Amino acid sequence: MSKFPGLRLFVVSVIVSFGGSFHFGYQLVITNPSQSAFLAFLNSSFASNYGSTLDVTKAETIWSVIVAILFVGAIVGSLSLELVGEKLGRKRGMYLSFTITTIAVAASMVSFFINSFELYSVSRVLTGYSLGLSLGLIALYLNESSPKECRGFVSMMVGVMVQFGTVIGSILAMPSIFGTTNDWWHIYLVECIIVLFVLLALPFMPESPGYLMLCGDETAARKSILFFRCYKPDEVDAVLHEIKENLKQNAKALSVFxxxxxxxxxxxxxxxxxxxxxxxFSGIAVINAYAVEILKESGLSLSAASIGNIILSAVSLLAIVMSSFTVDRYGRRPLILISNWAILLLNVTIVSLMYCFNKFHYSWIGYTLVAIISLFIIFFAIGPGPLCYFITAEMVGQSAKAAAQSWASFTQMSSRALVLAIYLPIANQIGQAFAYLSLFIAPTAIGLIFLYFNMPETKNKNHNEVLEAVTNLPSVSKILRPKSAAVEPHDFVASNDFSCAVEKF
Known part of the structure; x- marks a missing residue:
């Protein structure tokens, strides 16, 4: 079997990712280089509606909440993933989420013309809901439609399109293009056109074979497999048999509880x-949302910081495209562990550079920070960045995919919302360096340790093989045990301290 998808599956993965994950990346960054324009809009709208102006601190506090509120909607969208994904299906669920995205983006444009930051805030919530829902649905759809030999490559398209969205968003939201007081609504016009194109293309794609088999429609599932994979009849029978065996072990779709x-x-x-x-909590949420401000605080001008932000997004896109070709070669586990270790070291370096600039004001620190953050983004893009969108679905059976993916999406969105809501207020109180130190060093270290003892390899594995990989994970007692000591099977299972600790939840 080829490690690369056929043309039809590849095109489908690009189109559906354009409908959801592209917009997620786009929304992550458009408020970054154009922040001054949005703050002016906020002040103008507040003065018009309430007859008073906001001071800088209040305006930035309100704005940080508006930025973070995108993820409040995404939290709700994530929690509704299991309901929508199982009741409507993956494809019809995408119809729903993409339609909501269109309505939300249109509301953002209308808020400009009626000068209402309240409507803009509502549009952010709706956008977040649609993105939280569509990210999970796309991950499920591609996971269930891909052969396991190239499942990683196809699923990585979600992450690739997130980063492509950050590049396009960073460019269009620059003050020299659409990121101005009078033109920022064009940012949303571009987004609206893209999602309408995806909605027009969606009717030509079948439902995923995994969901069709879950519904008992073997004939439609067979046609879906032939559409995505161009298999011979006996190969289709083998795929259907594997799905049936998985469903026997996981007979009924599980709820989020x-x-x-x-x-x-x-x-x-x-x-x-x-x-x-x-x-x-690696720091990526703040870099996506406030990279321009961070670079300005480190000595760069607004134009230089905006260009630096584009460079960061372009580096991220290049890195994640390259990682698409390695994820099915080197596996998920080594990519996650190596990248998280590098991110931890780079975060310490970022904090050190921020502190040095505050203390010594060397002009070269800002450019050095761009280079270090570029390295950070490269390691992020080959590890947790794209893998977090589909790895959960690979670790559970068919009946639990939607619910488990829902919890993973909920965790990501709620964590991002928390980080973005508290970062600016903390930074204003104790400075950028100490805010970054307090929020992102310890969680990265703890996450690295936890994943080392608990994350199995899922590359080219079905559900039963993943369960077997779990039993072979390292543990503290195994590491400390003398090599000559014999290990009985029951002792091995009992010795997996960290795994057992989790299993007692």
């Missing part, structure tokens, strides 16, 4: 949530 009742699904869900949590 039922995944906690079974040890296997609970463990996979917790590990998926841990990956999302370590991703959100």
């Amino acid at each position: 039922q995944v906690w009742n079974q040890r296997q699904t609970r463990k996979g869900t917790i590990v998926g949530m841990a990956i999302s949590l370590s991703m959100a």
Whole structure:
């Protein structure tokens, strides 16, 4: 079997990712280089509606909440993933989420013309809801439609499109293009056109074979497999047999609460949530949302900081495209562990550079910071960045995929919302360096340790093989045990301290 998808599956993965993950990346950064324009809009709208102006501190506090409120909607969208994904299906669920995205983006444009920051805030919540829902649905759709030999490559398209969205958003939101007081609504016009194109293309794609088999429609599932994979009849039969065996072990779709009742699904869900949590608290949320401000605070001009932000987004896109070709070669576990270790070291370096600039004001520190953050983004893009969008679905059975992915998305969105809501107020009180230190060093270190002992390899594995990989994970007692000591099977299972600790949840 090829490690690369056929043309049809590749095109489908690009189109559906354009409908959801592209917009997620786009929304992450458009408020960054154009922040001055949005603050002017906020002040103008507040003065017009309430007859008073905001001082700088209040305006920045309100704005940080408006930025973070995107993820409040995304939290709700994540929690509704299991309901929508199982009741409507993956494809019809995407119809719903993309339609809501269109309505929300249109509301953002209308808020400009009626000068209402309240409507803009509502549009952010709606946008967040649609993105939280669509990210999970796309991950499920691609995971269930891809052969396991190239599942990682196809699923990485979600992450690739997130980063492509950050590049396009960073460019269009620059003050020299659309990031001005009079033109920022064009940013949303571009987004609206893209999502309408995806909605027009969606009718030509079938439902995922995994969901069709879950509904008992084997004929439609067979057609779906032939559409995505161009298999021979006997190969299609083998795929259907594997799906049936998986469904026998996981006969009924589990709700977001039922995944906690079974040890296997609970463990996979917790590990998926841990990956999302370590991703959100790696510092990437702040870099996406406030990179321009961070670079300005480190000595760069607004134009230089905006260009630096584009460079960071472009580096991220290049890195994640390259990682698409390595994820099915080197596996998920080594990419996560190596990248998280590098991110931890780079975060310490970022804090040190921020502190040195505050103390000595050397002009070269800002440019050095761009280089270090570029390295940070490279390691983020080959590890937790793209993998967090689909790794959870690989660690659980068919019946638990939607619910487990829902919890992983919920963790990511709630963590991002928390980080973005508290970062600016903390930075204003204790400075950028200490705010970054207090929020992102310890969580990255703890996440690295937890994942080392609990994350199995899922590359080219079906559900039963993933469960077997879990039993071979390292543990503290195994590491400390003398090599000559014999290990009985029951002792091995009992010795997996960290795994057992999680399984007692």
